[in-house]
Structure formats: structure tokens, C-alpha cells
Amino acid sequence: MDRLPLIAPRPPRLSDLSDALRAIEDRGIYSNGGPVVRGFEADLRDRVFGGAGDCLAVGNATLGLMLAIRQAAGPRAGRGMFALMPGFTFAATAHAAEWAGLTPLICDVDPGDWSAAEAAEAAAFARYGDRIAVVVPYATFGASIDLDRYAGYARLGTGVVIDAAASLGALDAQGRAFGTGAPFAIVYSMHATKVFATAEGGVVHSGDAALIERLRQMTNFGFAGARSAEGPGINAKLPEVLGTLAAEKLKAFEAVAEHRAMLDRRYREQLGGFASDNGFEFQVQQGRRQAVQCQSILLPRAFAGHRRGIMAALDAQGIGTGCYFSPHLGEQPWFRANAVIEPLPVCDDLSARILSLPITDAMMPADVDRVCAALMEACARLGRDGLEGLERRGTFVHSTLIVGGGPAGTALLTAASKQGRLADLAAGGMAIVERDAVLGRGSIGSYAITSDSTAETFLTAVKDNVHEAVAALEDHVSGQEIALHKGGRIGVPLYRATAFIEATGAQLGRIVIDHGGHVATRSEVVEARREADGIWAARVRNLTTGQERVMRAASIVIATGGYQSRDDIAAEVIAGSPLGALAGNRLVTGDDFLSLGGVDRLRVRTADMRAPRIAIVGGSTSAMAAAALLLKAAPALPLGAGAVTLHHRRPLRPFYHSAEAAWDDGFTDFGPDDVCPGTGFVYRLAGFRLEARELVLRMLSIGGRAPDPRLALRMIPQDEAGTRAAIEQADVVIGALGYRPRALPLFDEQGRRIALMADAPGRPRLVDQHCRVIDAAGRPVPGVYGIGLASGHVPDGKLGGESSFSGKANGLWLWQNDIGQMIVDQVLDSNAARRVA
Incomplete structure (x- = not known):
């Protein structure tokens, strides 16, 4: 049977236009508004646009x-x-x-x-x-x-x-x-x-x-x-040569447009009644006739997640298909990094369900009937074998289910690729479920701050990667932009890094799919239940269609990041009182302030204040980032001397590459327990880096640096009364007190909720030292791992780090290397043991 391509170009044949082409040669005018092009413009105006x-x-x-x-x-x-x-x-x-x-x-x-x-x-x-x-x-x-x-x-x-x-x-x-x-x-x-x-x-x-x-x-x-x-x-x-083609096309153009409109009507007749309450949807037509390049329909919501299978089924019958425009503009890495994007729920829905079917000049009504019959058969077969079949019933077992495909989830894939083991990980039926339309970004692009990871760290994710498509990203335009920040004292602006991490995520996702894995975007894992055989049954919801299915997996990796709760920040006891009681409605979470537009929102809050006073509570990187944002705001905020106070519980420590570098710079506030034995780094884990480091060095007057007079540091234990007074008198209080892990609801074989350590008050851990998710008693939950912001892993042993460090280790490099490799090793070992059993 003849193939029906999605689009079959039929421009005028140059070989039939030899006289017109010879005339161009004889005139010697090939461009610059020659007679052919000018004649075409006039004819088009008169014949198509009525002389207007x-x-x-x-x-x-x-x-x-x-x-x-x-x-x-x-x-x-x-x-x-x-x-x-x-x-x-x-x-x-x-x-x-x-x-x-x-x-x-x-x-x-x-x-x-x-x-x-x-x-x-x-x-x-x-x-x-x-x-x-x-x-x-x-x-x-x-x-x-x-x-x-x-x-x-x-x-x-x-x-x-x-x-x-x-x-x-x-x-x-x-x-x-x-x-x-x-x-x-x-x-x-x-x-x-x-x-x-x-x-x-x-x-x-x-x-x-x-x-x-x-x-x-x-x-x-x-x-x-x-x-x-x-x-x-x-x-x-x-x-002029292309003008000749245009002039020739104009002669028979009306018949072409009408023929295609007839094919469009045929599609609507054939597919309009399919599954009446959940059928195909067509674009509502405006005007008397549409110029139809190809037939665009929306799949029923129940079939949206199976578009790839439907397209494959039609291809097997010689029918070309596409999905214009999926991804839409708001889903494309370049525009996500370089455009301003308003909420796009309808675009999301269209992009998830759009299917493009053939309309060509050569097609006849019988060809449309053939396409429609094949489409309905593919959907009917999926209804029997797919929607009610293996995956929905959850009988297929994925080796690993990664919950979250943002920076942490893709860092795990990067770690596997660096070992040359990503194909092995995918071949076991690995699945990735991500809420966003693409892998990689997560919420990283929504922040107005610079990274605390160097440009080199971003680029090591792809440099010399065994997968050529990933390695090539070092020379990609987004990789070149990251490279502009190499060797700098200030990190990469996070919103400028999104194009690169999305491009990386896209390539990693393709490798996973090409080796037998599965990627589900615009989807979320609602919960997971452990079954009697030890397999985890996860309930997965398509965020566009609302459809749910069960995905079973031998292992789960939670990579859903962290979050800040205003209630938790307000409940934090500072200088003997809950911060919420001290700050009242003047309290702003650090996460809200650090996000894009946070400075503008603060401008609105303080617009009527001649000299606003701002208190930042916290000693983390996010606290220093908040201070840096305030001090470098453009146009400048009206901040006088001591207008910004930063209240912290522990001394602020800068990172150094060696003890010698610290001494040379005049920094001596460290001892043997503060030096990483593996690298020689001073405060490898606890130390501030890049922009936050530069501000700390200034405020500590290290190496003759002059502090910024607009900022004052205050150690809470040394002056609790001063801290209370500063918070009570501040016009805005920014609570930059860290993040909680975003845990996945887990249930045991009897359907009882498993209480996790991550559910505890404050800023608890999600995982143990082996990146295993732990329950409220500190015991690992079998087959469940965690990675990412606020997960709580504390490097030790061969992972290095200073022995004095007791906090949570958050860092892209660690996720892409040591921590990620730790999880990959455990998952692959578990897969191997399961196959032997």
C-alpha cells in the first residue's frame, strides 16, 4: 500500500519553467525587486486581496x-x-x-x-x-x-x-x-x-x-x-527564480486550497462521532475556509499518554504523523530561558494531546478514510491492550522509578553516564516521572540568584561524556554561555543556566528511552505502596489529562527537592521566641524573596518607607544570597548604614582550596577538623562559595577587605536581646532558615502510612548515609532512595569533607558524582540480585 506522508511538498516544477528561467538569464536581473517578483506582488494583490x-x-x-x-x-x-x-x-x-x-x-x-x-x-x-x-x-x-x-x-x-x-x-x-x-x-x-x-x-x-x-x-x-x-x-x-515559482503557483492556487479544505471536511465527518463523550476534538474554525497544511486533532484525554504508540501504529501502516506544536513555546529550553512566560494551561493541554494527520495535494477522500480507520483501530487496540492492559494494571515491573526529573533527578542520570552505566540503568526498565514538560530544570530557573556551584561544575556534567550527544553540549550555545562564567568569583545566574540543564536533561532522557527506559513528563507520583513481594506500586497522575495509572518498580528514587513552609519558618525559635511571634505579618520566607520578582515585591512593601530596615534570619547560603540581592539591587534600594542585619547562630565560614590559601588571605579561624582529609579544602562542606563567599570575606574584613556599611552581622547566641529588638523593629523580616525535604507518601503492605524521618518538625533528614530513605525510627525503607535539596546526606568516609561538618550537604557536584554514584551502585546491584533470584 502506498505511503501517505504527513506533508508532501508540491511546488511548481522548475523543469517545466525553462522559458521563464531563460528569460531571467537573458535580463540578467536575479534579485533586488526584479520584474518577476514585482509582477507577482501586483498579481497577488489584485487576484487574492482584491486590489487592496x-x-x-x-x-x-x-x-x-x-x-x-x-x-x-x-x-x-x-x-x-x-x-x-x-x-x-x-x-x-x-x-x-x-x-x-x-x-x-x-x-x-x-x-x-x-x-x-x-x-x-x-x-x-x-x-x-x-x-x-x-x-x-x-x-x-x-x-x-x-x-x-x-x-x-x-x-x-x-x-x-x-x-x-x-x-x-x-x-x-x-x-x-x-x-x-x-x-x-x-x-x-x-x-x-x-x-x-x-x-x-x-x-x-x-x-x-x-x-x-x-x-x-x-x-x-x-x-x-x-x-x-x-x-x-x-x-x-x-x-527572481523563487519569484517565478510563486507566480506559477498563483495560477492554480485556488483549486489547491479548496481541495485541502474538502479533505479537512472529510476528516471532521469521519472522526467527529468517535467515542462521543470522550472523542477527538477539532479546532473551531473561524471564517469561510481554512488553509489546511495538515489535519490537527486533539486525542481523547484517556489516550494522550499513548500518543507515541498511536503514531507508531499509524507509521506501521504507512501513514505519516506529527504533533505540531508539541512542545509549545513555553516548553522549549531557549524560550524558557529567554522569554517571559505567563501561565499556559490550555497550551499545555493542546501540546499533550495534539496529533497531526496527513493532508496533501495528492490525497483523495478514500485516503482520509484510510487514515481515520487506522487511527480508530490504533485507539481501539490501545483501549483493549494499553489503557486496560499491562501498565495500567501494573503488572510490568520497572527496575527503578525516579520520582522527579529536575536537577537532582537528572544529576543521578549524569552520575550513571559518567560511569558509562546509564544504558544499563535504563535497560532494566527505568522510568522517570517529572511534573515539568521537560527534564532538568525543576524550579531552579525561578530564582533570581547566582548558583553556589561553579560554571566548571555545570560543564563537568557533559565534558568528555561517553555519550557523544551529551559531550557535544559543551559546545552548545547554552554550554558556551555557562563557560563565560568559568573562573569567576560569582556563580552562574540560575535563570541563565536553565537552557543548559534542560538541554542536558533532554539528551539524558533520549538515552534512557533509546535503551528501553520510560520518561513521563507533566506527570506526578501521588503515592507508593509496598506489596507483599517487595515491589513498590506507585500511583501516577497525568497533570494535563487527570488520568491515573499504576507503575510498579523494584526501587524508587525520590528526587523531588525541598520546600519552605511559612508556618515552619514562623515556628522556628529565634532568641527564645517563635520567629512568627516576633515578626508578625512582616515575615517573608527566604524562598519567596529569592525567587524572580522577590526584590520587586519588597520594593512594593517598602515604597512608602524612606529608610527601610530589613532583618535576615539564617546563616545558610540562601541567607547570604538574600543579603547580596538586597545590596546589589538595581536601581539601588534606599538602604542606609546598618539597614540590613543578618542574624545567624553559627560563625560564617568561607571556603578555601587549601590551608595555605586561607593563611595567605589572612583567614585563620579553622583547625585540623575543618580541613577535608581527602582534598585539603578548608570548610569544604560548611564554607560559603562564590558570591556568598565574597560577601562573607568582606563582612569579616578578611585580607583587608572593607565591609559593606549597609549590612551588619549579628551572632544570635551572643546578643539575643539585640536580635529580638532588630527583628521587632524591622520593616521586613526575611526568614532564610533552610528547606524541608519534599517526601513521597509511602505505605506498607497493609496499606498503613509509613512515618518518615522527613515528616518530623523542623528541617529533618530524608535519607541516611547510604542515601536510603529512613522511617521515623531511622531505619531504611527497603528499596527507596533519596537525592537532592534537603535530602540530608552528610558525606563521610571516602566521600570526604571536614569532620566538623554536621549539616546537610547540598551540591550539584556531589549529586552528579559521589552521591549519585552511591545510589546507582545500589540500584544496579539490587537489579542484578533480583535477576538472579
């Missing part, structure tokens, strides 16, 4: 977007200004905004027509106001959208550019070509995969001919008449 305004052909639609967005932004293009766009669109939209000098501001979409939601746009305007220089809605999948709404934005002074890449051929409600006569730029694609298929190219249309002329000037380096740039510009011209 004008058209401009460009090298491709992305160039058209870049030009149009830059022109619409005008002098507002620059740092801190936004281009508002929906999350459910192609990456080119956001890239074009960045190239035009704007930051993408990504909002949610409407659940019906999948275009930007009016309420989401309104919320963005309410929050960001005139910082939104341009709005760039997407006419989703060749649809028509409400241009009146955007004309309203334009009248209020906001630039508007419509990304209509796939909509050349769409008809609006009045039967006109979508975008006809619009007062702003409408950008269409003529890529080979589009309904208006050429090799490459784009078109910008507007009812404002003067606007098109300004854009035309920008396509030619900003030249106006003389060869002297009078404004922004690039080379975006469409060459």
Missing part, C-alpha cells in the same frame, strides 16, 4: 516577521520591551521578536480556536502595560482570526503584526482572503510545506501601501533611494 493595499515578497516568512515586528516596535524596540504572542505557535514567531530587539511575552490560547486568548492578552496588558511594544497573534494552522480586536490595540498605540504563516488561502467570514486590507502587516509563508507551496519565500500584505513601502526599504538594508541606510534593515529580498 499592497504586497511585499520576502526571502521567507521569518524574515517578514522580523522586519514587520521591528517596524511596528519603532523606537520602542530594545531592552525591557515585549512582543506579546501565544504559546501555541512555531518557534519562528518568538525568534523573530528576539531578532527585532524584543523579549517574547508568551500568553495562553483559546481552547476552541487555539489562537491567542483575549482574556490572556488582557491580563498581559494589565500586568505589563506600555512595555508591550508589539502584539504578534498567530492565525493558528491556516485559520482566520478576529482582526478587529487587533485593530483596537493598534488604535491605542500598540504595534500589531499578524503571523499568518499558514493562512495564505484562508477566507474570512466575508469570503475575502484572510487579512485583506488590514491596517497592519499580515505575514504569510510560501515555504514548500505550505498550501501556497514554493521552494521558499514569504509575503507581507497590508491595506496600508505606505507601510509596505517602508518594509520594502527595510528589505534592502534600510536604503531609501541612495545607497545610504536611513533606518534599520537587512537583506530580505526574494530572488
Whole structure:
């Protein structure tokens, strides 16, 4: 049976256009707005857009977007200004905004027509106001959208550019070509995969001919008449050869668009009644005709987690499929690191369930029937063998279930890969369940601080890795950005590290899948119960669809990180009284202050205060990070001498690479028990590093450094009365008192909740010295391990560290190396023993 590809380009054949190509050669004009391109622009304006305004052909639609967005932004293009766009669109939209000098501001979409939601746009305007220089809605999948709404934005002074890449051929409600006569730029694609298929190219249309002329000037380096740039510009011209293809395509274009619309109607007829109360969902159509590049449907929620299996089943029958746009913009590492992303629940839902089916110029209704029959059969088979089958009943046993695929969970994979054992770990049926859309990031990118791990630590995760795809990340653009911070005294800004750790997570996840493992994103493990045979049965919920299933595993690794509870922070006894009683409603958790926007929230709280007083309570890295944020805020906060006080229980210790380095710097407050016997490091575990270290050295006046007069240090045991008074008199109190482990509810064979050490008050441990999760009595829970923030492992023995250290060891390097390897060894040994048994 013939294969039905998802997309089958059918541009005009150059071999049939020899006369037109020879004419180009004879004229000797190949670009720069030659007669072929100019003739095509005029014909398109007259035949498609009814003579309204004008058209401009460009090298491709992305160039058209870049030009149009830059022109619409005008002098507002620059740092801190936004281009508002929906999350459910192609990456080119956001890239074009960045190239035009704007930051993408990504909002949610409407659940019906999948275009930007009016309420989401309104919320963005309410929050960001005139910082939104341009709005760039997407006419989703060749649809028509409400241009009146955007004309309203334009009248209020906001630039508007419509990304209509796939909509050349769409008809609006009045039967006109979508975008006809619009007062702003409408950008269409003529890529080979589009309904208006050429090799490459784009078109910008507007009812404002003067606007098109300004854009035309920008396509030619900003030249106006003389060869002297009078404004922004690039080379975006469409060459004559591609103009020839476009002119030829225009001749038969109407029939192509109508044929594809007929195939779309056939799909809707065939699939519209499937599983009536839980069926396939189609995009709500706006306008008289959609320009259909491929057929986009949403899978029933019960089948969303089985999309890969459905696509494989269709592929086996010679039917090509895709999933545009999954991931959506808010799920892609570059934009997660470089855009501002509003809540995207509808985008998340669409991305999880979207399935793209074939529509091509050569297809006939019988081909659509074949695709629909194959799709329904695949779903019916999954209903019998999948949704009600092995995995849902929990009869398949995964060797290991990693609960959490953030920095700690992926650090475990990194540790395995460094030993060359990741494939072995995955081959046993390892599964990873992560709440986010991707592996790696966790919540690390939501903080406004720098890392306490060096750039070198981040890069050692990939350097010389046995897996080539992982090793190549050292030269990836995100790896190069991390490398800029090598050798520095200040760590990598956490929000700038996310692209790298997500790229690393993506490669590690692929290795796991390629070797028989399983990765479930946008999912969470609700609880796990130990069965009589020692296997753990975990209840896993898909956060997008709400569907639940049981995953059985011989071992579980909890890598869900830590958290701060305001109630716990308030209950902490400081200078003889609960901190909450001393601070009242002036108390802010350290976690909230350190997150993105924390300084701005503090500005709002203290806006009416001429000289605010701020007390930080805690002696951890997060406490020092809070102090650093306050002192380096830009614009500066109105902090006078001693305005910030940091209250800590134990002396603040800086890290040094050797005792000699400490002595040379004038630091002598350490003894033999404070030196790691394995490395010679002074305060290897207890010492502050990077930015926090620099601040500690200043405040302790080490090596002749001058303290910052705005900050005062106060040892609580030495001056409890002073601490109480400072907290009671402070305008804001930041409780930076560490994190609690986020434990997973565990139940025994009788269904009774297992009380864990992590459930105890304060800041308890999750694990013992072998990274085994421990119950309330300190006994290891069989087959359950823990890693990550607040897990509580204290390195000893061959792991090194100073003998005087008694706190929790949190550090990316330890997770990616010694601690991670400890868990990998135990899990693989357990897997081997289980196979022998």
C-alpha cells in the first residue's frame, strides 16, 4: 500500500519553467525587486486581496516577521520591551521578536480556536502595560482570526503584526482572503510545506501601501533611494527564480486550497462521532475556509499518554504523523530561558494531546478514510491492550522509578553516564516521572540568584561524556554561555543556566528511552505502596489529562527537592521566641524573596518607607544570597548604614582550596577538623562559595577587605536581646532558615502510612548515609532512595569533607558524582540480585 506522508511538498516544477528561467538569464536581473517578483506582488494583490493595499515578497516568512515586528516596535524596540504572542505557535514567531530587539511575552490560547486568548492578552496588558511594544497573534494552522480586536490595540498605540504563516488561502467570514486590507502587516509563508507551496519565500500584505513601502526599504538594508541606510534593515529580498515559482503557483492556487479544505471536511465527518463523550476534538474554525497544511486533532484525554504508540501504529501502516506544536513555546529550553512566560494551561493541554494527520495535494477522500480507520483501530487496540492492559494494571515491573526529573533527578542520570552505566540503568526498565514538560530544570530557573556551584561544575556534567550527544553540549550555545562564567568569583545566574540543564536533561532522557527506559513528563507520583513481594506500586497522575495509572518498580528514587513552609519558618525559635511571634505579618520566607520578582515585591512593601530596615534570619547560603540581592539591587534600594542585619547562630565560614590559601588571605579561624582529609579544602562542606563567599570575606574584613556599611552581622547566641529588638523593629523580616525535604507518601503492605524521618518538625533528614530513605525510627525503607535539596546526606568516609561538618550537604557536584554514584551502585546491584533470584 502506498505511503501517505504527513506533508508532501508540491511546488511548481522548475523543469517545466525553462522559458521563464531563460528569460531571467537573458535580463540578467536575479534579485533586488526584479520584474518577476514585482509582477507577482501586483498579481497577488489584485487576484487574492482584491486590489487592496499592497504586497511585499520576502526571502521567507521569518524574515517578514522580523522586519514587520521591528517596524511596528519603532523606537520602542530594545531592552525591557515585549512582543506579546501565544504559546501555541512555531518557534519562528518568538525568534523573530528576539531578532527585532524584543523579549517574547508568551500568553495562553483559546481552547476552541487555539489562537491567542483575549482574556490572556488582557491580563498581559494589565500586568505589563506600555512595555508591550508589539502584539504578534498567530492565525493558528491556516485559520482566520478576529482582526478587529487587533485593530483596537493598534488604535491605542500598540504595534500589531499578524503571523499568518499558514493562512495564505484562508477566507474570512466575508469570503475575502484572510487579512485583506488590514491596517497592519499580515505575514504569510510560501515555504514548500505550505498550501501556497514554493521552494521558499514569504509575503507581507497590508491595506496600508505606505507601510509596505517602508518594509520594502527595510528589505534592502534600510536604503531609501541612495545607497545610504536611513533606518534599520537587512537583506530580505526574494530572488527572481523563487519569484517565478510563486507566480506559477498563483495560477492554480485556488483549486489547491479548496481541495485541502474538502479533505479537512472529510476528516471532521469521519472522526467527529468517535467515542462521543470522550472523542477527538477539532479546532473551531473561524471564517469561510481554512488553509489546511495538515489535519490537527486533539486525542481523547484517556489516550494522550499513548500518543507515541498511536503514531507508531499509524507509521506501521504507512501513514505519516506529527504533533505540531508539541512542545509549545513555553516548553522549549531557549524560550524558557529567554522569554517571559505567563501561565499556559490550555497550551499545555493542546501540546499533550495534539496529533497531526496527513493532508496533501495528492490525497483523495478514500485516503482520509484510510487514515481515520487506522487511527480508530490504533485507539481501539490501545483501549483493549494499553489503557486496560499491562501498565495500567501494573503488572510490568520497572527496575527503578525516579520520582522527579529536575536537577537532582537528572544529576543521578549524569552520575550513571559518567560511569558509562546509564544504558544499563535504563535497560532494566527505568522510568522517570517529572511534573515539568521537560527534564532538568525543576524550579531552579525561578530564582533570581547566582548558583553556589561553579560554571566548571555545570560543564563537568557533559565534558568528555561517553555519550557523544551529551559531550557535544559543551559546545552548545547554552554550554558556551555557562563557560563565560568559568573562573569567576560569582556563580552562574540560575535563570541563565536553565537552557543548559534542560538541554542536558533532554539528551539524558533520549538515552534512557533509546535503551528501553520510560520518561513521563507533566506527570506526578501521588503515592507508593509496598506489596507483599517487595515491589513498590506507585500511583501516577497525568497533570494535563487527570488520568491515573499504576507503575510498579523494584526501587524508587525520590528526587523531588525541598520546600519552605511559612508556618515552619514562623515556628522556628529565634532568641527564645517563635520567629512568627516576633515578626508578625512582616515575615517573608527566604524562598519567596529569592525567587524572580522577590526584590520587586519588597520594593512594593517598602515604597512608602524612606529608610527601610530589613532583618535576615539564617546563616545558610540562601541567607547570604538574600543579603547580596538586597545590596546589589538595581536601581539601588534606599538602604542606609546598618539597614540590613543578618542574624545567624553559627560563625560564617568561607571556603578555601587549601590551608595555605586561607593563611595567605589572612583567614585563620579553622583547625585540623575543618580541613577535608581527602582534598585539603578548608570548610569544604560548611564554607560559603562564590558570591556568598565574597560577601562573607568582606563582612569579616578578611585580607583587608572593607565591609559593606549597609549590612551588619549579628551572632544570635551572643546578643539575643539585640536580635529580638532588630527583628521587632524591622520593616521586613526575611526568614532564610533552610528547606524541608519534599517526601513521597509511602505505605506498607497493609496499606498503613509509613512515618518518615522527613515528616518530623523542623528541617529533618530524608535519607541516611547510604542515601536510603529512613522511617521515623531511622531505619531504611527497603528499596527507596533519596537525592537532592534537603535530602540530608552528610558525606563521610571516602566521600570526604571536614569532620566538623554536621549539616546537610547540598551540591550539584556531589549529586552528579559521589552521591549519585552511591545510589546507582545500589540500584544496579539490587537489579542484578533480583535477576538472579
